[in-house]
Amino acid sequence: MTDDATYLDLHVHSSDGSDDAGGTVEGYLKWVAARRAHGMRFDGFVVTEHRHFDLDRDYSALAARYDAVVLRGVEVETDIGHVLVFGVTPAFLDRFDLTSVSLPYDEVFRVAWETGGVAVGAHGGRPRIGCVEHVDERGVTLEGVTVVEALNGGSNDYENGRAFDLVEARGLRAVGGSDAHFVSALGSCLTRFDRVIRTTDDLVAALRDPEARYEPMYLEDTKDGAERRPRPSGAPVALPSSSGQGSLGGDALEYDRTVIGREVKVGEFEVTRELIASFCAALDEQNPLYTDEAFAAQGPYGGIVAPPGIAQAVRMGPAPNPQVKFGNNGMMAGQRFEYYLPARPGDLIEGFAQVKAVYEKTGRSGRMVFVERRTRYANQHGEDVAAVETTSVQRETKPLDDGGSA
Amino acid sequence: MTGDRAILAGDPRAAQRAFEDVAVGDRFEVPWQPTHAQVVAWVKLTGMFADDRRVFDLEAARAGGLDRPIVPGPISVIMLERLVADWMGPLGRIQSLTVSYRRAVLHDDRLRCIALVIDVHGDGDYEGTPEGAVSLDVSLENERGEQPVLGTAVVVMPRRD
Known part of the structure; x- marks a missing residue:
């Protein structure tokens, strides 16, 4: 200094x-x-x-x-x-x-x-x-x-x-x-x-x-010599309609605490070349490790592998549900993906899910309740291939034609 | 690894970035405008969100307080993974990706998928990451300058020698 x-x-x-x-x-x-x-x-x-x-x-x-x-x-x-x-x-x-x-x-x-x-x-x-x-x-x-x-x-x-x-x-x-x-x-x-x-x-x-x-x-x-920017003005800009719709307070949070930490099998799927091709076609994925047999055969895995997100391309059964009694609208708040091994054609992948936690906090849209889930994906050899932690949020919203626009 | 790269070297799609080529502060981005057709194709393929009309129906989205239908979070993640994977090259590997969905991404948003190198772990002993690991902050930025999706990725890249 x-x-x-x-x-x-x-x-x-x-x-x-x-x-x-x-x-x-x-x-x-x-x-x-x-x-x-x-x-x-x-x-x-x-x-x-x-x-x-x-x-x-x-x-x-x-x-x-x-x-x-x-x-x-x-x-x-x-x-x-x-x-x-x-x-x-x-x-x-x-x-x-x-x-x-x-x-x-x-x-x-x-x-x-x-x-x-x-x-x-x-x-x-x-x-x-x-x-x-x-x-x-x-x-x-x-x-x-x-x-x-x-x-x-x-x-x-x-x-x-x-x-x-x-x-x-x-x-x-x-x-x-x-x-x-x-x-x-x-x-x-x-x-x-x-x-x-x-x-x-x-x-x-x-x-x-x-x-x-x-x-x-x-x-x-x-920085030395930098010109100080003026403080931001209060000139209004269009806020997203989702802002400011819910309140901050409310009743105590109710949910089923017995599901926390209990892992259950939620499904299985086979990784096929057709599944990989469909996944890549849907999102215009062109990485040759996933799409070109000849190229992939000479690559680090010796053949085609699935894109990392393939586990999300298959709908599993419902994860344990803590039955949170709050809100009228839900969406994802965050996810963490951990990739351990590539999934290859012929692999049979099983999914195991659990609820890790339920908690609440407040944000621009008011009070929110979060549910954290973890799904572990294992192959036919019992090896973990990937894990996905998903945090979903439930909140109270109003229709835009009912005063919901901020 | 060396042999793999030698084999791949003749293929223009195999543009491979080495760990030694990466520095803190390196930044790269691509534009992305998610379309209704893209969302529908993904929902049809996966079956996920198929019963959530907010992801493809304007009226349902507006009833939920949104201006336009939502792009499901996993699609945004796939785009950020692709950004990083294409930058690394085929011998790179994503070890983990953590994202926070701060605001909804909506159909037809004009987005930038952005990545910024925040650390290189050459010694291999930092927070359990292996040698050759690189940490990047990733984000989507919309026309208002907001970042509806923020995250961090750890990737493992090959060394040159």
Whole structure:
């Protein structure tokens, strides 16, 4: 570093604690090093997992290997949207069930402060899960709120502009964070502090100090000589119709807990040349390893193999169903594919499925319930060929001709 | 491996990228506009989503709060896998792919399938990945600049020698 300023990304999720994140902490640290090599100022980041804080986890040794700062906080979900808490203590954790998706915001901000930490309104301009909408539509007073994340890497310019408008209108302070879930998003937005920040105590002290100087900015603008971009405007843009349709609260989640972790066979299929050809034809796949016998015979597998996604080309029987009693609309939220061996013509593939978990959280569209399933695919030799983990989400939506358009 | 590459070297379809040719920050992309016909062909082949009218019926999609029918997530994944597989060459292998569906991909969206190399694991001891592994962030980006699908892939690529 060439001065006492510190550039920190205050809002990062990792695969260590956020179900929807693919970035690892070490992967993020390597990305910090790569950004520095491109002339950007980037000192570190704060891991703020969703609804989860492990008091025993410590990244300091790993961070030291990369000459970077890695601190920890948590992102909780309240009745005015998501909130970042820095300086999380056992006393704070004793007061709240972090898995709740509608914690009372005024309590979260007050208890965070009283227990030596500080809370920050996350992605302030987002529908449902940012505080701006709750101020505009419900007249929320923002009791105890002093800092809002106005520059968020997962929000669009309109949403960030709305957050800046609120900050300026209410005399609040603004910070920036990437909200990264994957490595390449890290640091896209961050916060520049006019002081050295090396520990969580340093960070909390700065955010609690009304005289401290800090500001949100874009990582690209940290390069020497870079021209600072103006803060995003609040000019409206067309939001997807799916935004802002559901509410944040509701009844306790009901589902059948007996199916969790119980693996059952859901079907089998034979990999045939015809199946592979049909799969490739449907999606215009032209890789000769899948389509050209002569070419594939000389390739690494000695013959045609199936594309990795072939297991998804065959409909299996229904997976165990936890019978979640929530929502009127479902879709996929995420998938993880693991490929161990190629599937070849003649292979008989069996599928075994289980429900791994059921949980809830909130997003732009309101309250959501997630179901995680894992399907393991094994060949006739008992070898695992692939595994697919699928997370589906159920939410409440309104028809577009019934006021559902955002 | 060396023999395989020698055999394949004469075939223009066998353009093979070596691990040594990859660097953090390498970025590549292809355009993709999913069509109604493409979705219907995939649903007919697999039988998946066949009873979900939101994937091919406009009225059903609108009743579910969407502007147009949905492209099933697995099709987006297949396109991202193809992007990476074509970039690697036939001797590369996808070890894992994790994706997060952040927003719906809709029929006729004008998308970019994007991949960015975020790490190369030459020492073979990083997070259980084998020697020659490369990590990439992958994403779909729509006309609004939103990323409806985000993910990360780990691939294994051959070395040159």
